[in-house]
Amino acid sequence: MIQTIDLRGRTLTNAELLALVPRSPSDIGSAQAAVAEIIADVRARGEDALFEQAERFDRARPASIRVPADEIAAAERSLDPRVREALVEAIARVRRGTAAQVPPEVRTEIAPGATIIQRWRPVDRVGLYVPGGKAVYPSSVVMNALAAQGAGVASIALASPAQEAFGGSVHPTILGAASLLGIDEVYAMGGAGAIGALAYGVPGIGLEPVQVITGPGNLFVATAKRAVTGVVGIDSEAGPTEILVIADETASPDLVVADLISQAEHDELAGAVLVTPSASLAEAVAARLPAAVAGTPHADRVRTALEGAQSAIVLVDDLQTACRFSDAYGPEHLEVQTADPHALLPQLSHAGAIFLGDHTPVSLGDYAAGSNHVLPTGGQARFSAGLGAYTFLRAQQIVEYDRAALQSIAHHVVALSDAEALPAHGAAITARFTEGEHPLD
Template identity: 75%
Template sequence: MMRTLDLRGRSLTTAELLAVVPRAASDVGSAVDAVDALIAEVRQRGTAALLDQAERFDRVRPTSIRVPAAQLRAAEEALEPAVRAALEEAIDRVRRTTAAQVPDERVTEVAPGARIRQRWQPVDRVGLYVPGGKAVYPSSVVMNVVAAQVAGVRSIALVSPPQAAHGGSVHPTILGAASLLGVDEVYAMGGAGAVGALAYGVADLGLEPVQVITGPGNLYVATAKRAVKGVVGIDSEAGPTEILVIADRTARADYVVADLISQAEHDELAGSVLVTDAPELAAAVAAALPAAVAATRHRERVEAALGGPQSAIVLVDDLEQAARFSDVYGPEHLEVQVADPQALIPRLSSAGAIFVGDHTPVSLGDYLAGSNHVLPTGGQARFAAGLGAYTFLRPQQIIEYDRDALAQVAAHVGALSDAEQLPAHGDAVRARFL
């Protein structure tokens, strides 16, 4: 079911490892032309284009793109008690964890009378994308909204694809979660058109442009976020989910199997990777997978994901090699199931989030751990971070010098401005002392 990649006895360069790590055959660039056309339609035709795209891609034409306030309140009231309680607990945990991501303002006195104040300023308005394809994601509402609220964002617009099963509106559980968080600006629109609408605004819909767009989506959503990057900020070009498990001979095969399947059920392109220095564990996992997959609800989707090029059992010589492989892969979710995880963690650098020990599965992070589940995929964890309050914050420096402090460095400014052949820079300082 899962292919085996044997790296034992091989010393590979970083470039060689990048060439062999399991990846889905998904290219964000392949959808550029189609996405550009969809965004252009929305910019030119506004609401009419969004309705046409909903009918084309979501097989329903919404009666109202903006969800009425009364419908939001009704959806919150209709939440099943167990779901509401779980959402409230998730909101509380994510809010408390996210609060630690907001830095305090700091003042540095570089000399008497010379102060630099560092503050973190939230953007005013954001657009949050919540997928609505193969599954329903009220948890993504929590992750996106709470991070923005903790950062201090004042205006939040949330979009999610219209659902034919719900009269062309957003799924009621998503609406209920949004209302629970106090979000009252929700739109039934999805895909590239929705991203374009958030970035540029839609005048005839009363939708004002946002400054930052976050949230996961399919290939077209990821491509659209790339297309509008620069017009707005984005979190990342999130693609299919992925899990990498580093496990040694002490790991339980049934736990590993359960965790690989848990992410594979998201999508046929989801990646599930086991990296181990224990051939006996690899064999046990491979032997247990068929029966476990057959027993799961989305077995066909899981089979496709585990059998795809993005999934593999990787054999390595030792945990040092496992850590290096993981860092080159840059997993969205990294699980560490080894005898001494605390000794291994310092050697792990590139991961969206790291889940440590037998009782910290990735699915906990998807819902109730308190961490954020909107994470970089496709190797982007090698250079990007997951969603957090900092996604919506801009560091600003406020500089204040008095006359004496400026006098102390006036000659230095003059020397450097002359060296760069920009004499007016030095003149601007000298003008203060004429």
């Protein structure tokens, strides 16, 4: 059911490890032409294009692209009590976790009379994308919205695909979660068209352009986010989900199996990887997967994901090599199920989020750990971070020198401006002093 990659007895360079990483065959470049056409259509025809795209891609036509405020409020009132209670608790936990991500303002005295203040300012307006497709994701509403709200963003627009089962509107559970978070600007639009609409605005429906777009989605959403980067900021080009488990002989094969399946049920392209120095654990996991998959409601989807090129059991010589392999992979979700998970942390740098020990499964982080579940995929964790308040913040330096502080450094500025053949830079310094107090005298 799942392939085995045996790396035991081999000394591999980082480049060789990168080449051996199992990946989904999806290619973001393959959708670029189609996405460019979809976005151009939205820019040219606005609301009409969005209606047509909803009918074409979602098989539903909304009564209006913007969801009425009373419908959003009604959706909150209609939430299943268990779901509402779970959302309220998740919101409280993620809000606490997000608050720790806002850096304080820092004032640094460079020299007497010379200061720099480092402050962080939120963008004014953001667009949050919540996917539809194979599942309903109120948890993504929570993760996206609280990160923006924690940063202090004042204006939030949320987009989610039109649902055929709900008359072309957004899924009511998504609307109910938005209402709990105080979001009343919601649009029934999905895919690349939604990303284009958020980036460029749609005057006909009162949709103003945003500055940052965040949230997971399919290949077309990821490609669209790449296409509008530079017009807006994005979190990452989130693709199919992935889990990598580092485990040793102390790990429970049943727990490893459960965790691999938990992420594989998202999508046929989801990646599920076990990296272990324990041949007995590898054999036990491989032996138990078929029955466990057969017993899960989304068995066909899970089986396809586990049989794909993106999933594997990887055998290594030791836990140090397991950590090197994980860093080469850069997993969205990394679980460490070993005798001493904390001992491996210094060797682990590249992961969207790390889950330590038998009682911290990725599923906890998907909903209510207090961490954010919008994380980089496809190896992007090697160079980018998951969603947080910092995604919506910009560092800004405020510089202030008094006259004496400027005079004390002026000769160095003039020397460097002369070295760069930019004498007017130096002249802007010396213009502030009379001849008798000239900083070069």
